[in-house]
Amino acid sequence: MRYFLLATLLFLFSTCKENAQNLSSEKNDIEKEQLENEKYIGEEPTSPEATEVYEPIPPKVTLNNGVPSDAIVLFDGNGFDEWVHTADSTAVQWHSNADGSMTVKDKTGNIQTRRNFGDMQLHIEWKSPAVVKNEGQARANSGIFIQQRYEIQVLDNNDNPTYPNGQVGAVYKQSIPLAMASAPTGEWNSYDIIFHAPKFENEELKQPAFVTVLHNGVLIQDHFEIEGTIQYIGWPKYEAHGKAPIVLQDHQDDSRVSYRNIWVREL
Ligand code: MG
Numbered sequence: 001m002r003y004f005l006l007a008t009l010l011f012l013f014s015t016c017k018e019n020a021q022n023l024s025s026e027k028n029d030i031e032k033e034q035l036e037n038e039k040y041i042g043e044e045p046t047s048p049e050a051t052e053v054y055e056p057i058p059p060k061v062t063l064n065n066g067v068p069s070d071a072i073v074l075f076d077g078n079g080f081d082e083w084v085h086t087a088d089s090t091a092v093q094w095h096s097n098a099d100g101s102m103t104v105k106d107k108t109g110n111i112q113t114r115r116n117f118g119d120m121q122l123h124i125e126w127k128s129p130a131v132v133k134n135e136g137q138a139r140a141n142s143g144i145f146i147q148q149r150y151e152i153q154v155l156d157n158n159d160n161p162t163y164p165n166g167q168v169g170a171v172y173k174q175s176i177p178l179a180m181a182s183a184p185t186g187e188w189n190s191y192d193i194i195f196h197a198p199k200f201e202n203e204e205l206k207q208p209a210f211v212t213v214l215h216n217g218v219l220i221q222d223h224f225e226i227e228g229t230i231q232y233i234g235w236p237k238y239e240a241h242g243k244a245p246i247v248l249q250d251h252q253d254d255s256r257v258s259y260r261n262i263w264v265r266e267l
Contacts (some may be wrong), residue, residue, distance in 0.1 A: 071123075071263040074113055074246070075102065086110040086148075086247055094250075101127075101260035104142060104250050111250075112148065116243035119267040122146070122193040128156035129256040130186030136162045140185075142257035143172065145247035146195050149229040152213055152221075154249070154257055158185045169213060169220040172230045177213075177220035188260070189216055196267075198226070200240040208238070 045051050062069045067076075074082045077100025080092035087109045094111060095103040128140030140156035151172040155162070157180060164170065169177035169191075183189045192214040199207040213221035228236030248259060 067123075067261075067263050068265055071265050072115070073263050074115075075259065075262040076100065077102075077260065080111075082113055082115065083111045084114055086112045086245075097258065099260075101258045103258040104248075104255050106250065106254045106256070107252050109250050110145075110247050112145075112245035112247040114245070116245055117147065117264060117266065118197040118243045120146075120193075120195050121265040121267060122195065122246065123190065123261065123263050124193070124259060125188050125190045125261045126154050127183070127188045127258050128154075128185055129258075132156070132185060133256075134253060135160060137166060138251075138253045140255050140257050141249070141251040141253065142255050143249040143251075144191065144193070145230070145249065146193070146211070147197060147209075147241065147244040148247050149241070149244070150195075150209060150211065150226050151230045151249070152191060152193060152211070156185050157182055169215045171211060171221060171224055171226060173232070174227050174230070174236060175221060175224045177215070178222060179215070179218050179220050181215040181218035181220060183216060191215055192217075194267075197243070198238060198241075200238075203240040205238045205240075 083092045092111050093108040094105045139160050142154040143151040145151045153170045153172050155168045157168040164176040165173055168182055194212040196210040198209040209226040210223050212223050228238040
């Protein structure tokens, strides 16, 4: 009986020890993985040279009238070569103006780029007409639909309140802008948009889209996690898609919004 008790105790002790060893080795594995994932491991450097990194060397980008040399110019006033109407892929009927801008031609429909884009830096300038017409969402409403789905609102909001998640600079019906940075009605605005496309795997969302927007140089969307395709009625939902065009909106209520100087840097 005494030997049996002793044997049981020894067995229990060894099992506990083994479990403890397993736990500790699992803990070590996790700590090791964490360390491997960290950029800065090893002993603290003791010279400035030890932390100097020589590659990759960033490609040189020069500016030509503010347009980066590695940008794809989508509109510079020299025609609509890069654009088609969304509905039927026909030649763009919007107005081409002598000052190098274009203006929405009412009820001709949205236009979109011939090219498809994923992650990108987009520069676009827009202005509402100097002569004010209509109220709320009907005053100079247009928009930039990134990947045909995610709208950054364009609207004349000067002395023209509307629901803030649909105002100028909103990710429409998803994100109120951090500030209202519009130029006076009839003057040019700029949007600089940094967009990271959503990632899908087997039709499932793996990573949502993110967008950062500067309006006339003012940060108005700060790495906002897009919740899905813009819905006028309903909740946003993701649908699996690949690279897709940039769309400019004809809101079909005589918006007369103009655009100019549109370029993209693919990221
Ligand atoms: Mg709009």
